[in-house]
Amino acid sequence: MNSSSHSFGKSVFELLSSMRFAISLLSILAVASIIGTVLKQAEPYNNYVIQFGPFWFEAYEKLGLYDVYHAAWFLVILTFLVASTSVCIYRNAPNFAREMKSFREHVSEQSLNAFKHKHEATTTQTPEALAASAQRYLEGQGYKVKNLPREEGVLLAARAGSWNRVGYFLAHSAIVLICIGGLMDGNLIFKVQQLLGTKKIETRDIPQSQVPAISRLSPSNPSFRGSVQIPEGSSADVVFLNVADGYLVQDLPFTVALKQFRIEHYTTGQPKNFESDIELFDRSGKKIRSATIAVNHPLIQDGIAIYQASFADGGTRLNLRGWNLFAPTASSFPIEGTVHQNATLTSAAGDSTLEFIDFRPFNIEDIGGDAAARGNAMSVLGGSPVGDKKHLRNVGPSFQYKLRDSRGQAREFSNYMLPLELDGRWYMMSGVRDAPNEAFRYLRMPLDADGNLESFMRLRGALLDPALRPEIAANFAHQALPQNAWGTEIEGKLTHSAEQVLALFAQGGFQPLGKFIEEKVPAAEREKAAGTYLRILELAGFEALKIADRQANLPPPKADDATGWLVRDTLNSVSDMFVYGAPIYLQLMNYDEVKASGLQLTRSPGKKVVYFGSLLLTLGVFFMLFVRERRVWLRIKPGHALLAMSSAKHTIDFEKEFTQHAQALDSLTK
Amino acid sequence: MVGAVSLFAVSQYHGDLARMDEAFFLKYLISSQAAIMWMCALFGLATLTYWAGLLARSEFTMKTGSALTWSAVALGFIGLMVRWYESYLIGTDVGHIPVSNLYEVFVLFCLITAMLYLYYEARYQTRQMGAFVLLVISAAVGFILWYALDRDAQGIQPLVPALKSWWMKLHVPANFIGYGSFSISAMLGAAYLLAKRGILASRLPKLEVIDDIMYKSIAIGFAFFTIATILGAMWAAEAWGGYWSWDPKETWALIVWLNYAAWLHIRLVKGLRGPMLAWWALGGLIVTTFAFLGVNMFLSGLHSYGTL
Numbered sequence: 001m002n003s004s005s006h007s008f009g010k011s012v013f014e015l016l017s018s019m020r021f022a023i024s025l026l027s028i029l030a031v032a033s034i035i036g037t038v039l040k041q042a043e044p045y046n047n048y049v050i051q052f053g054p055f056w057f058e059a060y061e062k063l064g065l066y067d068v069y070h071a072a073w074f075l076v077i078l079t080f081l082v083a084s085t086s087v088c089i090y091r092n093a094p095n096f097a098r099e100m101k102s103f104r105e106h107v108s109e110q111s112l113n114a115f116k117h118k119h120e121a122t123t124t125q126t127p128e129a130l131a132a133s134a135q136r137y138l139e140g141q142g143y144k145v146k147n148l149p150r151e152e153g154v155l156l157a158a159r160a161g162s163w164n165r166v167g168y169f170l171a172h173s174a175i176v177l178i179c180i181g182g183l184m185d186g187n188l189i190f191k192v193q194q195l196l197g198t199k200k201i202e203t204r205d206i207p208q209s210q211v212p213a214i215s216r217l218s219p220s221n222p223s224f225r226g227s228v229q230i231p232e233g234s235s236a237d238v239v240f241l242n243v244a245d246g247y248l249v250q251d252l253p254f255t256v257a258l259k260q261f262r263i264e265h266y267t268t269g270q271p272k273n274f275e276s277d278i279e280l281f282d283r284s285g286k287k288i289r290s291a292t293i294a295v296n297h298p299l300i301q302d303g304i305a306i307y308q309a310s311f312a313d314g315g316t317r318l319n320l321r322g323w324n325l326f327a328p329t330a331s332s333f334p335i336e337g338t339v340h341q342n343a344t345l346t347s348a349a350g351d352s353t354l355e356f357i358d359f360r361p362f363n364i365e366d367i368g369g370d371a372a373a374r375g376n377a378m379s380v381l382g383g384s385p386v387g388d389k390k391h392l393r394n395v396g397p398s399f400q401y402k403l404r405d406s407r408g409q410a411r412e413f414s415n416y417m418l419p420l421e422l423d424g425r426w427y428m429m430s431g432v433r434d435a436p437n438e439a440f441r442y443l444r445m446p447l448d449a450d451g452n453l454e455s456f457m458r459l460r461g462a463l464l465d466p467a468l469r470p471e472i473a474a475n476f477a478h479q480a481l482p483q484n485a486w487g488t489e490i491e492g493k494l495t496h497s498a499e500q501v502l503a504l505f506a507q508g509g510f511q512p513l514g515k516f517i518e519e520k521v522p523a524a525e526r527e528k529a530a531g532t533y534l535r536i537l538e539l540a541g542f543e544a545l546k547i548a549d550r551q552a553n554l555p556p557p558k559a560d561d562a563t564g565w566l567v568r569d570t571l572n573s574v575s576d577m578f579v580y581g582a583p584i585y586l587q588l589m590n591y592d593e594v595k596a597s598g599l600q601l602t603r604s605p606g607k608k609v610v611y612f613g614s615l616l617l618t619l620g621v622f623f624m625l626f627v628r629e630r631r632v633w634l635r636i637k638p639g640h641a642l643l644a645m646s647s648a649k650h651t652i653d654f655e656k657e658f659t660q661h662a663q664a665l666d667s668l669t670k
Numbered sequence: 671m672v673g674a675v676s677l678f679a680v681s682q683y684h685g686d687l688a689r690m691d692e693a694f695f696l697k698y699l700i701s702s703q704a705a706i707m708w709m710c711a712l713f714g715l716a717t718l719t720y721w722a723g724l725l726a727r728s729e730f731t732m733k734t735g736s737a738l739t740w741s742a743v744a745l746g747f748i749g750l751m752v753r754w755y756e757s758y759l760i761g762t763d764v765g766h767i768p769v770s771n772l773y774e775v776f777v778l779f780c781l782i783t784a785m786l787y788l789y790y791e792a793r794y795q796t797r798q799m800g801a802f803v804l805l806v807i808s809a810a811v812g813f814i815l816w817y818a819l820d821r822d823a824q825g826i827q828p829l830v831p832a833l834k835s836w837w838m839k840l841h842v843p844a845n846f847i848g849y850g851s852f853s854i855s856a857m858l859g860a861a862y863l864l865a866k867r868g869i870l871a872s873r874l875p876k877l878e879v880i881d882d883i884m885y886k887s888i889a890i891g892f893a894f895f896t897i898a899t900i901l902g903a904m905w906a907a908e909a910w911g912g913y914w915s916w917d918p919k920e921t922w923a924l925i926v927w928l929n930y931a932a933w934l935h936i937r938l939v940k941g942l943r944g945p946m947l948a949w950w951a952l953g954g955l956i957v958t959t960f961a962f963l964g965v966n967m968f969l970s971g972l973h974s975y976g977t978l
Binding site for chain 1: 761763764827828830831832834835878879882885889890892893896897900903904907908909910911912913914916918921922924925928929931932934935936938939940941965969
């Protein structure tokens, strides 16, 4: 029994210290690591369910694939690697240490003669004299030499490059150290606590103060890496640790208050620096210090490093103007909103919820990137490296919101505060999309000569107002026909057609018009008919604008290009309104920005261990790879010298060196 | 030499970027972009010349290949130096060492690989491997040209905040000594395998020589890759809040490291030589390329500075 357990232990020892086992572990580790790079780690679990379906989701979850690097099996591989390396060191250490000190002075002449690398020379010098000069030569070559008197002469035993063996120790203990350091900074303690049931993750979305103690970690927790978002003017005394599909609350030994968060920009608009002015207070409320942290410039307090990690909106207050897109009047109503908060919107169709998601003070957009410059060979071969990306421009603030109807369906909107110039004309832009993975489709509303939306809104109202339709149609027909046709049947017909076209357009933009043409007009004439209807719409639109301006007590619009474009753009925009998906447009008038800074707080006691291990690793790798261990023996007898050389690795360098020593011996013996 | 020409180029600017299109030398020779394009052309020529020399067994032709490679390296360095200066002309806050995006590091890759190769060429007194090593450089040159012509990637961009650190000056070049060395070893692996099958065998150096340089190249690459990864970890600890975040680039760096660690163990401890290790070195290029390029193309993470 005893002997069998002994042999079992021995075979485990053999396995652990075997090279093949170590290489297999390295390969398994590599393959396991690949999984973690291909499968996005630590995503919200819902994403995985959508991606894999419920069955595979659960299977992968069991395997820990959503957090491979902290999965138990991954840690087991690492532990095996540490064990294997340790055993390897333990096994080789005594031997290597002996080898390093030894000169192998007991080598017999016979065995020297059997060396592959040996060289003989005859000499007239006394053994002592030759030994002395050879010793000087070898020492000059970096060898440690031992001069041993032997029968009828001398044996010089020399070695160089023993640091190679030191390198082995350094590199392999470094691996053990780095893994230990990494484990110290991993979440091993929590894993054990979770297993014992003394801690568990919180999955509910509740205020942190309500998170129970079982999901909180004490300030004395030796190692953590968590993050927290602090709005300007607020403070935090906890950070959140994302674990699996939930989180833990880590209490801090101090309170972090954010005074200000700043983004500096380059002249091109790209962000140059993110900075937070923070203040730290101890638990009694006494101020410890104030400091500014930035990316690459963390602050360290009580062994906790505070990093600038991200930024977000901290609850910007928005002053909005709401426009009813389908109302016949052009009047707006004021709305107030705060980012991350909701508002209720009451309309005839029922209540809907307005969820303000985000505010962006800057938007760097690719505006009018001239296609000609791209791919221009000359600009690449000799040209300036500066010309690129000039078309990137800051187009000003935007805000994002969701409009959720009573059934819970939501569309996401993104509205710019400032107008954008497109094709030489100015528009207010509002983007809409049905799902987060889609791109925004934009509703572009034209501005009038004063740079306002009012003209568009008036014309839109007039076009949608059935009460005005007869007057618009009549005015249009009157204007379109020569004087001699006034009052005739033709005028009546034209008025009727215009009314019909306007009515169709007011139902749903160009789409019902197109459908109408498809149904009523033979295929050959459709294009012509479409052109005619468009022309009718444009001219009638101009008449509608005249009426709308008159009703608003404004001077009549000028019959110029600008007005022509305003009408055309309005028609397009009204047509798009029907697929915009919201009955209102929210125009941002002004805002009071509140930023939030995302901080990451880390306590990592293993860092020093890892760094020390890294230092050893570097030294070890250099010693192992670039210091070659060699041994030289020179057996001198009166009139005869035998040189022999050995090394663990017979490289070309070794051959060269042997030739050099042999030649040296020849010249020394002369 | 490089310093002198770079200084001359810098003096030609008179502190004004617009001079790039006016001054003769700048426009056609030594503005950063012109110099880099010359570098590309010379590397292309050098590749052809090395192959011609190898096939015709002409020592003189291969010497010309070496000279072309040297000139390409010189121009490439001038290009990077001048680019460094140009970045400061764009704006003092924009100025930075040109190792910050995929375009710049590809130029760096060509230069470092070429210089490492030229070192071995001088050390081993053999030019026959130039034909093979220059192939991988030519591939990189092809990428540079495509990236510039098709993607307009040659522009100097200001640094994102995370890159504004002096660690970059150490981390990136160290990494590229690693990548360059691994590429050389892969090309020598290919040469070894061909020679072993008798293809070009009479024209290539002895198998032991190829094998030795392959080993040396991996050893140097491994040492520098180790340092680069450690420097990267130290930088990450300062910028991202942890020395190791299992970011895809980090993980793939680890995989590359493990791959060559295993290679070295097999060779040094088991004393294995021959085709198996040559195949492995060649396969290592795939792993290295994926870590260098593939991660940028297919995986997103903290290291997303050079996207395709």
